[in-house]
Amino acid sequence: xxxxxxxxxxxxxxxxxxxxxxxxxxxxxxxxxxxxxxxxxxxxxxxxxxxxxxxxxxxxxxxxxxxxxxxxxxxxxxxxxxxxxxxxxxxxxxxxxxxxxxxxxxxxxxxxxxxxxxxxxxxxxxxxxxxxxxxxxxxxxxxxxxxxxxxxxxxxxxxxxxxxxxxxxxxxxxxxxxxxxxxxxxxxxxxxxxxxxxxxxxxxxxxxxxxxxxxxxxxxxxxxxxxxxxxxxxxxxxxxxxxxxxxxxxxxxxxxxxxxxxxxxxxxxxxxxxxxxxxxxxxxxxxxxxxxxxxxxxxxxxxxxxxxxxxxxxxxxxxxxxxxxxxxxxxxx
Amino acid sequence: xxxxxxxxxxxxxxxxxxxxxxxxxxxxxxxxxxxxxxxxxxxxxxxxxxxxxxxxxxxxxxxxxxxxxxxxxxxxxxxxxxxxxxxxxxxxxxxxxxxxxxxxxxxxxxxxxxxxxxxxxxxxxxxxxxxxxxxxxxxxxxxxxxxxxxxxxxxxxxxxxxxxxxxxxxxxxxxxxxxxxxxxxxxxxxxxxxxxxxxxxxxxxxxxxxxxxxxxxxxxxxxxxxxxxxxxxxxxxxxxxxxxxxxxxxxxxxxxxxxxxxxxxxxxxxxxxxxxxxxxxxxxxxxxxxxxxxxxxxxxxxxxxxxxxxxxxxxxxxxxxxxxxxxxxxxxx
DNA sequence: TTGTACGCGTTATCAT
DNA sequence: ATGATAACGCGTACAA
Numbered sequence: 020x021x022x023x024x025x026x027x028x029x030x031x032x033x034x035x036x037x038x039x040x041x042x043x044x045x046x047x048x049x050x051x052x053x054x055x056x057x058x059x060x061x062x063x064x065x066x067x068x069x070x071x072x073x074x075x076x077x078x079x080x081x082x083x084x085x086x087x088x089x090x091x092x093x094x095x096x097x098x099x100x101x102x103x104x105x106x107x108x109x110x111x112x113x114x115x116x117x118x119x120x121x122x123x124x125x126x127x128x129x130x131x132x133x134x135x136x137x138x139x140x141x142x143x144x145x146x147x148x149x150x151x152x153x154x155x156x157x158x159x160x161x162x163x164x165x166x167x168x169x170x171x172x173x174x175x176x177x178x179x180x181x182x183x184x185x186x187x188x189x190x191x192x193x194x195x196x197x198x199x200x201x202x203x204x205x206x207x208x209x210x211x212x213x214x215x216x217x218x219x220x221x222x223x224x225x226x227x228x229x230x231x232x233x234x235x236x237x238x239x240x241x242x243x244x245x246x247x248x249x250x251x252x253x254x255x256x257x258x259x260x261x262x263x264x265x266x267x268x269x270x271x272x273x274x275x276x277x278x279x280x281x282x283x284x285x286x287x288x289x290x291x292x293x294x295x296x297x298x299x300x301x302x303x304x305x306x307x308x309x310x311x312x313x314x315x316x317x318x319x320x321x322x323x324x325x326x327x328x329x330x331x332x333x334x335x336x337x338x339x340x341x342x343x344x345x346x347x348x349x350x351x352x
Numbered sequence: 353x354x355x356x357x358x359x360x361x362x363x364x365x366x367x368x369x370x371x372x373x374x375x376x377x378x379x380x381x382x383x384x385x386x387x388x389x390x391x392x393x394x395x396x397x398x399x400x401x402x403x404x405x406x407x408x409x410x411x412x413x414x415x416x417x418x419x420x421x422x423x424x425x426x427x428x429x430x431x432x433x434x435x436x437x438x439x440x441x442x443x444x445x446x447x448x449x450x451x452x453x454x455x456x457x458x459x460x461x462x463x464x465x466x467x468x469x470x471x472x473x474x475x476x477x478x479x480x481x482x483x484x485x486x487x488x489x490x491x492x493x494x495x496x497x498x499x500x501x502x503x504x505x506x507x508x509x510x511x512x513x514x515x516x517x518x519x520x521x522x523x524x525x526x527x528x529x530x531x532x533x534x535x536x537x538x539x540x541x542x543x544x545x546x547x548x549x550x551x552x553x554x555x556x557x558x559x560x561x562x563x564x565x566x567x568x569x570x571x572x573x574x575x576x577x578x579x580x581x582x583x584x585x586x587x588x589x590x591x592x593x594x595x596x597x598x599x600x601x602x603x604x605x606x607x608x609x610x611x612x613x614x615x616x617x618x619x620x621x622x623x624x625x626x627x628x629x630x631x632x633x634x635x636x637x638x639x640x641x642x643x644x645x646x647x648x649x650x651x652x653x654x655x656x657x658x659x660x661x662x663x664x665x666x667x668x669x670x671x672x673x674x675x676x677x678x679x680x681x682x683x684x685x
Numbered sequence: 686t687t688g689t690a691c692g693c694g695t696t697a698t699c700a701t
Numbered sequence: 702a703t704g705a706t707a708a709c710g711c712g713t714a715c716a717a
Binding site for chain 1: 403490
């Protein structure tokens with residue numbers, strides 16, 4: 020790799036002039052500029068980004084740390100981050116954690132060591148708490164998406180999960196469903212509890228008593244919800260509506276119901292959460308009604324918030340909250 | 353952000369000693385080591401990675417450039433890259449192109465500017481050619497996965513698409529199917545042509561004539577293949593087997609066949625390519641027989657090959673070729 | 686054991 | 702217009 024000194028030497032000028040040419044700055048005679056450009060071209064010279072970042076104290080880079088790159092749930096978030104970053108001239112770097120906190124932590128450290136101007140971290144798993152606190156302790160610009168550490172002085176992008184769940188449940192109630200159950204998302208995530216709370220509150224507000232089977236504990240995959248529903252149907256339980264804490268398990272509910280011969284939404288109405296349905300599911304299942312989580316917008320907002328923090332060192336942390344939106348398709352009238 | 357000089361000053365020693373402590377090197381008295389460690393801890397000091405990389409001429413980082421991070425096809429590849437990188441102590445950085453060559457190019461430049469020890473680029477789109485040539489021209493360690501520029505002096509990880517397609521077609525033939533059609537993958541990708549060629553060669557070797565409907569041009573999504581097959585069935589065409597150039601369109605074929613009332617594999621046998629079926633599809637469709645593309649292993653091999661190149665500057669480029677493996681499930685006997 | 690001095694590749698300041 | 706010099710933060714030979 021050629022360096023600026025080698026180019027300068029070959030051109031018979033000082034590094035200063037080469038630097039000016041590289042950065043399109045005035046103060047170079049046309050002849051010298053021309054000559055320098057040719058030599059740069061000839062040697063395929065590209066300036067070293069590390070050295071430049073070191074002296075400029077700016078990397079124009081944002082590091083993103085998520086649970087797992089291999090999950091279609093994050094597609095919209097990734098797109099939002101990338102697009103917003105690009106608009107502001109920033110490079111967005113992703114890393115692939117593998118649901119283990121250690122890898123996530125490793126990359127947070129990596130990004131923190133001067134390699135980025137800021138970090139965007141996603142997660143709401145209980146295990147993330149330690150990670151997020153360590154980030155907050157460092158003097159690193161950082162935005163937490165989804166993470167809910169009330170006592171931490173960090174910028175945050177949040178979704179109002181409680182309200183979203185409330186809206187979904189309320190909609191079911193107002194449509195005349197009264198034997199409503201809730202299948203939770205993975206309770207290792209804070210959001211799952213918030214959604215459960217929203218469900219409970221709505222049921223309470225409308226004076227609908229919760230029975231022993233009103234709350235079923237699931238996870239963020241399809242299979243568990245499928246099994247739980249099959250079990251429920253097998254013992255003769257007949258809920259007329261089901262609010263599910265995430266879309267993936269909602270498909271498990273649909274599958275169990277369809278196999279059992281129930282008509283959707285006649286015998287059973289279903290509302291999910293997230294709106295992260297891959298195309299392929301819409302083809303074979305009835306369109307899932309759900310609470311849309313605006314991940315694309317949240318990703319964009321995360322970048323904006325981070326840049327805002329970078330530009331105003333020492334300002335108080337902000338929290339920006341998004342609302343989920345009820346999207347009615349086929350599984351609920 | 354604290355610096356090594358500040359720590360040294362506060363400890364009343366030279367930067368050398370602090371550096372030794374940071375890197376666990378001998379030559380520091382126990383008392384000094386202890387004192388320095390405490391001050392480091394107190395200040396949340398972390399060494400600057402840029403400065404370190406600059407002087408060490410090593411970033412311990414690999415940059416990965418793919419068409420699109422938002423595609424479940426790449427999940428196994430990502431996992432392979434990450435795991436292999438981690439085993440060797442390397443940080444793997446991903447970026448999100450958006451199927452446009454410009455973003456890809458931008459990140460290749462970014463990674464090339466001294467920020468990584470090497471680049472792994474994935475792609476076989478015709479538009480990638482320019483990109484790959486520009487990479488090859490630079491003096492950057494780089495491995496191309498899937499890209500097929502025969503005349504380029506770069507390390508490559510390849511899949512033998514021709515042979516894979518041949519094996520799939522041959523299997524159908526040997527199973528007694530003779531009215532076989534091929535639905536191509538997106539012909540903008542080199543791999544699609546290779547797979548088409550493998551199909552044609554096998555048909556030719558077994559003396560099975562190709563009719564006007566033997567080759568149907570599709571893309572890498574489900575819908576086009578679905579439409580094409582519906583059209584075919586509508587005009588009374590009755591192939592007894594179908595080799596599809598990718599898994600996603602293969603599901604389009606299955607859907608069209610099932611809707612038309614055909615039994616699988618009785619009336620129509622189907623073999624796909626890639627084996628990138630998401631869980632969710634297996635649940636509602638018969639298990640898709642396919643040629644498994646070992647993306648996880650290819651990702652791993654890409655990292656190994658790159659590190660090999662880094663350790664031996666100037667060595668001749670190598671190409672490592674993988675074979676696809678026939679995986680028989682339900683859609684083909 | 687400890688510290689000095691130089692270099693990594695770049696930009697910026699300030700002379701000339 | 703041009704160039705010498707310092708600085709960014711760090712590692713390391715070398716000398717003490």
